[in-house]
Amino acid sequence: MDFQLILAAATGDHGAVNPWAAIAYLVSGVFFILALRGLSSPASSQRGNRFGMIGMTIAVVTTLLTHVPRVDGGALDGVALIEILAAIGVGAVIGIVMARRIAMTAMPQLVAAFHSLVGLAAVAVAAAAYLNPQAFGIADAAGQIYTVSRIEMGLGIAIGAITFSGSVIAFLKLNGNMSGAPIMLPARHVINLGTLAAIIGLVAYFTFDQSPWVFWTVTALSFAIGFLLIIPIGGADMPVVVSMLNSYSGWAAAAMGFTLGNSAMIITGALVGSSGAILSYIMCRAMNRSFISVIAGGFGGDDAAAGAGGAKEQRPWKPGSAEDAAFLMTQAENVIIVPGYGMAVAQAQHALREMADLLKAEGVNVKYAIHPVAGRMPGHMNVLLAEANVPYDEVFELEDINGEFAQCDVAFVIGANDVTNPAAKTDKSSPIYGMPVLDVEKAKTVLFVKRSMGGVGYAGVDNDVFYMDQTMMLLGDAKKMADDIVKAIGGSGH
C-alpha cells in the first residue's frame, strides 16, 4: 500500500478508530517493551534506549498526523502545527540542558522532578479532556461524557495529582530544601484514610454527576493526599518512595490511555507501573520492611536516633590513619570495597577509583559490593561508580559477593553503615533485624571510613563492627580519606 493511501486513511475522522493509527501506536508500544528489554545487560542497554526514542517518535508523529487540523482536507494546518512544535522545542531545550548539567549524585532529585512533570502533565491532559470531551471522542453530542470514561478520567486525574505533589515533596527532601526527617501530623492515618475514601467516593459520584465541583474537588483532594503521604516518610526510605512514584506515573499514563483508547499509552503505563512496583518491592525486601510500614512512615526519625543514643555505652574502638589503611591494603591479596550514601554525599567515587587503580597496580584483587538500598534510589551506587570509570564487571550485588567476605583480607567500608550491621542477623530487638546485610565482619580486617564516632546510621542503631578487634576506624570526610590513602600508596612505591 502506498504512502498516500496511508495518509488518506490517517486523516479519517476522529470518532472512528483509524486502523493505521492504531497499528502505529501498537508498534510504538512494542518499541517501549524492547527499550526495557535492552536494560537486561549494559552491553545492549544503549540500543534499548534508542528503541525507546523510536517508539516515542512514532507515537508523536502518528498523533500529529491524525489530530492536527487540515486545511481543505489536505496539508496540516500551519499555525496549529507551529504552536505545537514550539511547545515541543521549549520542552526539548529545557530537558536536554537539565540532562547535560545534572551531577550524577543528584540523579534521585532529577528523577523525582521528572516524575512530578509526568503527574502534572497527566492532570493537565485529564482537565483538558474534561473541558473539551468531544475532541477526545469521549462524549455524546449533548456533551455528556460516557460513564466508563468518567471513571478513567477521575482515576487519571487522581493518580496524576498524587504523583505530582508526592514527587514535589520527594524532590524537596532529596534536594535538601526540606529536612529528610519525617514530619508527623497527629491523627495522620485518620486524615489520610478519610481523604482517600473521599476521593474514591467522589470518583464514583462523578459517574452520576459530571459537575465541575466534583471534578475539581477530586483534583484538589488528590494534590493534598500526595503531599500528606510523603511528608511522614524519612530520608532512608526514599528509594521506596521514588520507585513508588515511578509506578504511579505509569498508572496515570495507563488511565489516560484507557480514556483515549490508545494502546501505546496503555502498554507504556502497564510497563512503567509494573517496573516501579517491582523496584518498590525489591527495595522493601532489601530493608526487610513491608510496603505498608514504609508508606505509614516515621522510620529513621529523630525519635529512633535519640532512643538508641540514650542507651549507648562507651566502648573501645581502634582509630587508624590513611597511612595504616594504605599499608594494610597494599599488603592484601583481596580487597572488597563497600560504598554507601556517604560516598555520594562526599563525591568520593573518583578518589576511590584512583585508590583501587593503585591497589590493582600493586597486584591486589579489588571488587565492589553493593547493597540494594545503598544510596537514595535503586542502582544509585552503580551509576556513581560507572561515572568514575569503574568497570561494571568489578561491581557485585549482595547475593553474589556475600560469600567472599570470609576469604577477603580487607573490607573497605566507605559511607555505608546500616547495610553492614551484623545486628540485622542476630539481634531480634534491632529495628533492622532481618534485613539482608553485607558480611563485612567476616573479613580479616575491616577499614571503616566514617565522618565521626558520634553519628549513627539512618536506622539510628549502633554497629558492632566499629568495636571489633579487626576493625580500624578511619574518621574523616570520605573523599579526603580516599585522597590521603591515594597519596600514601603513591608514596609507598617510591
Place this chain on the structure above:
Amino acid sequence: MDFIAIFSIFVLACFVGYFVVWSVTPALHTPLMSVTNAISSVIIVGALIAAAAAGSATSKWLGLAAVVMASINIFGGFAVTARMLAMYKKKER
C-alpha cells in the same frame, strides 16, 4: 476500541512488564527509572490531541502546557539515560 479489548491489552502488558523488569540487571536500576520516566511521557499523545483540538481555548492551553512538560521529560529522560548508559564500561583487557 471497546473496553474489553483495551483491558486485555492492559492486562497482558502488565505481565510483559513483570517479566521484562525482573530481567533488568540491578546495576541498571537507575537508568531503568529514568527511561521509564521518559516513556511514561507518552502521555504527550493526550496533550497533543488537546493542543490540536478546536472548541475550548482553556483546553487547548492546558494541552500546550502539557506538551511542554511531557517534552521536558521525553528529551531530558532519554538524554540523561543515554549519558548514564555511556558510562557503563567493561574492564579493559
